[in-house]
Amino acid sequence: MERYEIEEDGLYYLTSPTGVKYQTYCDMTTAGGGWTLVASVHENNLYGKCTTGDRWSSQQGGSPNVPDGDGSWSNTVTFGNAEAATSDDFKNPGYYDITAENVAVWHVPNNERVGRWKLTSFLRYHTESKFLRSYGGNLYNLFKIFPVKNNAGSCPANHGPSVPVVYDAGDASFNHNLFGPHVRARTDPGFIMFRAINYEKAAMAICLGVKPKDCNTEHSCIGGSGYFPEGSPRQCGDFTGLDWSGYGTHVGWSASKQLIEAAVLIFYR
Ligand code: 3S6
Ligand code: CA
Secondary structure, three states: OOOOOOOOOEEEEEEOOOOOEEEEEEEOOHHHOOEEEEEEEOOOOOOOOOOOOOOOOOOOOOOOOOOOOOOHHHOOOOEOOHHHOOOOOEEOOHHHHOOOOOEEEEEEEOOOOHHHHHHHOOEEEEEOOOHHHHHOOOHHHHHHHOOOOOOOOOOOOOOOOEEEEEEEEOOHHHHHHOOOHHHHOOEEEOEEEEEEEOOOOOEEEEEOOEEEOOOOHHHOEEEEOOOOOOOOOOOOOOOOOOOOOOOOEOOOOOOEHHHHOEEEEEEEO
């Protein structure tokens, strides 16, 4: 009887080109497998506006004097650990030293343990166009080209790339419905968009399965620069203005509680 190599989803040790050994999660099954977790964006407190824990925007209070915020999208600072990726922000060396072609995103409820991530994720999608080849092979390099900082350009001319996604959990319509009606009316689902710019020239890193059609991008795009002029500091934070019409209300500009109480896991392949 033959034995088969069965690739399993779970935690693996990787060694970076400079010899740093780190643990991360690999999805070895979706669409042929080989997806490496490189980051998670976890909102520890949406009531905190660019305060402690807002590592993907700014922990420095939301100020025009700090236009880049913490700079995590385009620096080599790492934080967190794989096992806690749904309970805290996570960023490993793979984020900047893996050369990849595609990105996958999972929305996993906060505080879920590793073995339950795939089961409990309510939305999973990935790109297939190998778009990262055109932007330096990873998001670190993409965000060098499209900096997540204030006054980097204007909307919509200077948005970063928007890339179609294929859904592995949920679908485009379910994705769209996680946002409030004002957002649904002003976005197209089925895409991931990078480096959005809003009316006030603040920058966001990633739009969650949607491509904005207007410039109120702060209600569907997360991560960001260090200053959000509109209603400052109300849009400043890792989950930006996803609570603009109230926390988890799912009315107006606000996303559903399901979306804001889930970590956004970012994979490369
Ligand atoms: C559909 C209502 C438009 O509301 C405006 O957009 C309102 O005046 C602003 O407070 C709001 C924000 O810019 C939303 O980002
Ligand atoms: Ca706005």
